[in-house]
Structure formats: C-alpha cells, structure tokens
Amino acid sequence: MVWFRKKKVKVPEGLWIKCESCGEILYKKEVDRNMGVCLRCNHHFRIGPRERLAFVVDEGSFEELDHHLEPTDPLGFKDVKRYKDRLKALKKKGASKEAFISGRGRIRDVEVMIGLFDFSFMGGSMGSVVGEKIARLFERAIEEKRGVIIFSASGGARMQEGIFSLMQMAKTAAAIGEFKRHPYPYISVLTDPTTGGVTASFAMLGDIIIAEPKALIGFAGPRVIEQTIKQQLPEGFQRAEYLLEHGMIDMIVNRKDMKDVLYRLLSIFRR
Amino acid sequence: MNYLDFERPIVEVEEKLKELKTYYPHREREIRRLEKRLSKLKTEIFSNLSAWQIAQVARHPHRPYTLDYISRILDDFIELHGDRTFRDDPSIVGGLGKLDGESVMVIGHQKGRSTKEKVFRNFGMPHPEGYRKALRLMKLAERFAMPVITLIDTPGAYPGIGAEERGQAEAIARNLEAMSLLRIPMVSVVIGEGGSGGALAIGMGDRVLMLEYAIYSVISPEGCAAILWKDGTKAELAAEALKMTAKDLLHFGIIDGIVKEPPGGAHRDHDEAARLLKEALKESLDALRGVSGEELIQKRYQKYRSMGRFIDTHGSDTLRDS
Numbered sequence: 228m229v230w231f232r233k234k235k236v237k238v239p240e241g242l243w244i245k246c247e248s249c250g251e252i253l254y255k256k257e258v259d260r261n262m263g264v265c266l267r268c269n270h271h272f273r274i275g276p277r278e279r280l281a282f283v284v285d286e287g288s289f290e291e292l293d294h295h296l297e298p299t300d301p302l303g304f305k306d307v308k309r310y311k312d313r314l315k316a317l318k319k320k321g322a323s324k325e326a327f328i329s330g331r332g333r334i335r336d337v338e339v340m341i342g343l344f345d346f347s348f349m350g351g352s353m354g355s356v357v358g359e360k361i362a363r364l365f366e367r368a369i370e371e372k373r374g375v376i377i378f379s380a381s382g383g384a385r386m387q388e389g390i391f392s393l394m395q396m397a398k399t400a401a402a403i404g405e406f407k408r409h410p411y412p413y414i415s416v417l418t419d420p421t422t423g424g425v426t427a428s429f430a431m432l433g434d435i436i437i438a439e440p441k442a443l444i445g446f447a448g449p450r451v452i453e454q455t456i457k458q459q460l461p462e463g464f465q466r467a468e469y470l471l472e473h474g475m476i477d478m479i480v481n482r483k484d485m486k487d488v489l490y491r492l493l494s495i496f497r498r
Numbered sequence: 499m500n501y502l503d504f505e506r507p508i509v510e511v512e513e514k515l516k517e518l519k520t521y522y523p524h525r526e527r528e529i530r531r532l533e534k535r536l537s538k539l540k541t542e543i544f545s546n547l548s549a550w551q552i553a554q555v556a557r558h559p560h561r562p563y564t565l566d567y568i569s570r571i572l573d574d575f576i577e578l579h580g581d582r583t584f585r586d587d588p589s590i591v592g593g594l595g596k597l598d599g600e601s602v603m604v605i606g607h608q609k610g611r612s613t614k615e616k617v618f619r620n621f622g623m624p625h626p627e628g629y630r631k632a633l634r635l636m637k638l639a640e641r642f643a644m645p646v647i648t649l650i651d652t653p654g655a656y657p658g659i660g661a662e663e664r665g666q667a668e669a670i671a672r673n674l675e676a677m678s679l680l681r682i683p684m685v686s687v688v689i690g691e692g693g694s695g696g697a698l699a700i701g702m703g704d705r706v707l708m709l710e711y712a713i714y715s716v717i718s719p720e721g722c723a724a725i726l727w728k729d730g731t732k733a734e735l736a737a738e739a740l741k742m743t744a745k746d747l748l749h750f751g752i753i754d755g756i757v758k759e760p761p762g763g764a765h766r767d768h769d770e771a772a773r774l775l776k777e778a779l780k781e782s783l784d785a786l787r788g789v790s791g792e793e794l795i796q797k798r799y800q801k802y803r804s805m806g807r808f809i810d811t812h813g814s815d816t817l818r819d820s
C-alpha cells in the first residue's frame with residue numbers, strides 16, 4: 228500500500244539543498260558528484276532509476292526491455308480522481324511510463340539483468356506492468372543464463388489496480404521460485420523506502436539481500452503500526468541497520484561501494 | 499443477538515417464527531406462511547447486497563470460522579502447533595485430518611468469538627510465526643503426498659513491532675515462493691475476509707474459491723478510504739471501487755469458483771454452510787487428483803504468471819487478460 232506522504236523524491240532542483248538528516252546546506256552539484264549522498268553525514272538521498280543506473284552498470288551497457296508495456300485500468304477505479312486520469316496526468320508530465328524499468332546491463336565483465344524502481348511514479352507502487360516486467364526479467368535471465376539485480380523503492384501494491392496488484396506478489400514470487408531452480412544469483416537491493424507488498428514478495432526473496440544505509444524497510448508502514456499499537460515506535464525501527472541486526476538482510480552497502488560489491492558477488496557466483 | 503442493519507427484517511420474522519414454533523406449534527398454516535415469507539425475504543435482501551454490505555457479512559460476528567468448518571467437514575482432525583522457531587501463533591490453525599477417508603492437511607486463519615478468544619487469536623491477524631507454521635505444515639503434507647486445504651479469513655497480517663522484528667515481510671514472501679513450488683494439490687478458499695498479503699500468504703492454491711459473501715482485496719475498504727479519500731468514513735465508496743466481492747473476482751478470472759452459502763448467509767446455518775463447502779472442496783480435490791507434482795507446479799506457474807492486465811503497445815495481443 229502506498230501510504231507515504233508526499234516527500235521529495237529526488238535531490239531537489241536549485242543551487243543549494245538542505246540535508247534532511249543533518250540539516251547541512253549543501254552545494255547541489257557537489258552532492259550530485261557524490262552520488263546523491265550528503266558529504267557531511269552520509270545521508271543517502273532518494274534518487275531516480277536512471278541516475279542510479281549510471282552508478283551501477285557500465286556506461287552505455289544498459290539496454291532497456293519491455294518499455295512498451297503500459298498500465299491500464301482494469302477496475303475502472305475512481306477515488307477522488309480517476310486512475311485513468313492520474314495515469315494520463317503522469318504521461319503528460321513526461322515522467323516515467325511506469326514505476327519500474329528493466330533491461331540488460333554489464334558490470335565490468337559480468338552480464339546481468341537489472342531492474343530498478345522509480346519511486347516518483349505513484350510511490351513506486353506495483354501494479355500489473357511492474358509485476359509483468361519483473362516476471363519477464365527472471366524468465367529472460369534463465370534463458371540468457373544471467374544473474375538478476377533489483378533495486379527496490381516502493382510503497383507496496385498499487386491500490387488502484389485492486390486484486391490484480393495483489394496477485395503481482397504471487398506472480399513475481401513464482402517467477403523467482405522458477406528462477407531459483409537454476410544456478411544464477413538474484414541480488415535484491417533495498418533502498419529507501421521499501422514496504423508493503425513489494426517487501427513481502429520479490430524484495431525479500433533475494434539470494435543476497437543488500438540495503439542502503441538507513442533505508443526504511445518493512446511490511447507495514449510506520450504510521451499504520453503506530454495507529455494499531457497506539458505507541459511511539461523505537462528509534463531506528465525498520466531501518467536498514469535494524470534489519471541487519473535482526474538477521475533480515477546480508478549487509479548494508481554505501482552507494483559509492485555498491486557497484487564494486489555487486490561485481491565481487493557476481494564474480495564469485497560465476498565461478 | 500448481533501445482526502446487521504439490513505438483516506433486521508429477516509431477524510424480525512425469524513424471531514416471530516421461533517416464538518410461534520415454541521408456544522403455538524399447532525398453528526401450522528401460519529408457520530408455513532411465515533417460513534415462506536422468511537425464505538423470500540432472505541433471497542430478496544441477500545441477492546441485492548452492496549459491496550460494503552457484503553463486507554459486513556464477511557465479517558459477521560456469527561460467521562463460521564476455520565475451526566467451525568473443520569469440526570463439521572473432517573471425520574478426524576489432529577491439530578498441530580508451532581513454527582519450531584519462535585512460538586505457536588493461534589491466529590493460524592492447522593493439522594492433519596480425514597476428508598471422507600482421504601488424508602488431508604488443513605490450514606486456516608482463526609478468529610475468536612468471545613472477547614477473550616478474539617484477543618487470544620489476535621483477531622485473526624497472524625505474526626510471522628503463523629506463516630512459518632503454515633509453511634511447515636505444507637511441507638509436511640508434501641512429504642506424504644497429501645493435498646492441502648487452506649481456509650482464508652483475516653483482516654491482514656498483523657502490523658506490530660514484534661511482527662516486523664521477526665520478519666513479517668520475509669515470512670509472507672517465503673510462503674509465496676514455496677507455494678509456487680509445492681508438489682501436491684492445494685485448494686484455497688476465502689471463507690470470510692481475504693485481507694491482502696496476509697491472506698495470499700496461505701492462498702496460492704491450484705484452485706482458489708470464495709464463499710458467496712466473502713471478500714478478497716489488496717487493502718481493506720477502511721484503509722483504502724483513509725489513504726485515497728483521506729477519510730476513513732468513505733469505506734463504503736472504497737468497497738465498491740476495489741471490486742472485492744466473489745462475483746467481481748470470478749469475473750476477473752482471479753478465482754475459479756464461488757461456493758454457495760445458505761440463504762441469508764453462512765452465519766444463519768453453520769451446518770449447511772459446511773456441507774456446501776465440503777462439496778466444493780471434494781469437487782476441487784477430485785479435479786486435481788492424479789496430476790503429477792511437476793505438472794502441478796507448471797500449471798500453477800502459468801495460473802499466477804498470467805494474472806495482470808496491461809497494454810502491450812508492441813504485440814498484436816494488445817490486452818493481456820488474466
């Protein structure tokens with residue numbers, strides 16, 4: 228479920244930006260050069276999938292697949308706005324076509340399949356297109372004998388697609404079940420934030436699970452939990468460090484080291 | 499006696515009839531007339547329920563729960579407990595039994611009826627341990643080539659500190675992956691509330707059925723209203739918009755069939771509701787009998803792989819239907 232309040236998704240425009248973690252005023256160009264990470268406190272700003280690709284795969288190696296898949300409105304869903312109109316408005320804005328991009332890429336001498344969420348598109352929510360792209364990614368990886376890397380950033384299932392969005396959990400998990408009958412690795416990277424039906428399906432099914440520092444990761448959103456238990460949540464709850472401590476992930480990796488760690492893992496798996 | 503607003507006319511006639519039968523059993527003609535009226539009333543009211551009203555029936559305090567069905571459907575049942583890791587979660591029950599002589603594993607969410615039992619069952623909202631127990635039982639069934647029956651009835655997986663701490667998301671995710679690879683037939687039935695991932699986590703059957711007045715949704719109408727309408731009181735609108743009834747899901751091809759309920763809903767007649775469910779279960783199990791493990795896996799993969807609707811602007815098949 229997408230429960231997040233509107234929050235700045237990208238490093239905001241303008242010459243200077245304020246770090247949401249330490250409050251430092253930073254020169255934006257310098258932050259960009261630092262991969263969207265605060266120079267003072269190591270806060271990892273949310274970044275878009277295209278930006279991230281540049282930090283992960285070799286320049287010019289990414290070949291996008293399934294970009295021709297577009298969302299439709301199976302329920303004829305309308306809340307205060309029609310889902311159709313929301314989609315149209317997003318299209319007009321020239322933003323991404325969906326909340327997930329995927330394709331082939333290369334990290335030095337290793338060919339991989341890679342998928343990345345776009346949190347700026349409806350909170351990175353998983354509807355039919357996202358689920359289909361993920362299933363195809365794993366199926367192609369089997370055909371082409373490659374490992375898979377997915378960078379998640381999502382509020383969960385896309386409510387506007389109702390039961391179809393719920394079933395994407397089953398669909399992606401089944402695709403991974405099939406994939407794991409083959410000897411290729413699946414590395415799941417959890418970035419801020421990863422929650423709901425995305426966490427409760429493919430994101431937690433990695434052979435290796437990595438998180439970015441301080442990323443919020445959980446099943447239920449913190450506000451839902453607070454409302455349910457009528458208690459304040461402890462400091463650091465549902466953050467990457469908390470998950471590492473509780474045995475839910477393999478490691479926390481800084482953005483600047485991500486490509487290197489991914490490469491080393493893939494090389495070892497390749498044998 | 500608890501009843502819903504729209505049930506009032508039914509309940510009034512029911513009470514009158516009960517009184518008549520108790521104190522004036524000889525007034526047969528009157529009794530028969532009233533019985534006819536009652537039956538007509540039930541049909542009338544229950545064939546025109548809104549999605550929101552159906553949600554109320556699905557959550558009716560007198561609705562039969564998993565153990566109510568188990569005691570009526572199975573010849574023998576031995577409950578098994580615990581996930582072997584942390585504790586036994588009473589929100590999910592499961593165990594071995596015989597269904598007309600056939601050995602089966604039955605697993606289901608369990609709600610409580612009294613206040614004390616409701617708390618004990620955590621209102622049917624499992625922790626990770628519940629899902630891990632369910633998985634343990636599925637694997638046990640697989641080893642003995644027994645079919646698995648799962649009964650779904652939960653508002654959702656519990657959103658709490660302990661649940662997160664112990665990996666609620668991981669437990670659900672792991673079950674989904676494991677169910678996709680089970681080498682035994684599995685029949686899943688939504689008997690009441692199918693609350694999102696917490697329901698699906700035991701619900702990836704080869705055949706998925708819903709009771710006539712059950713609901714199944716990605717989010718509760720209240721939750722959806724709170725987020726999209728920013729107003730929890732708009733749940734009625736959300737229930738309609740989410741298309742969460744058995745009829746909707748059959749129409750979408752997400753479920754394989756609808757199990758009829760007794761006139762006026764399962765809560766009016768637990769025995770009859772159980773009889774109808776048993777019939778449907780047997781039919782589904784029969785249809786899956788003799789299918790090899792590998793074939794089950796392949797078919798199940800295709801079933802869930804094809805769920806989703808989108809536009810493929812390349813292909814000739816522009817709209818992939820579920």
Ligand SMILES: [Zn+2]
Nearest residue numbers: 246249265268
């Ligand atoms: Zn900072």
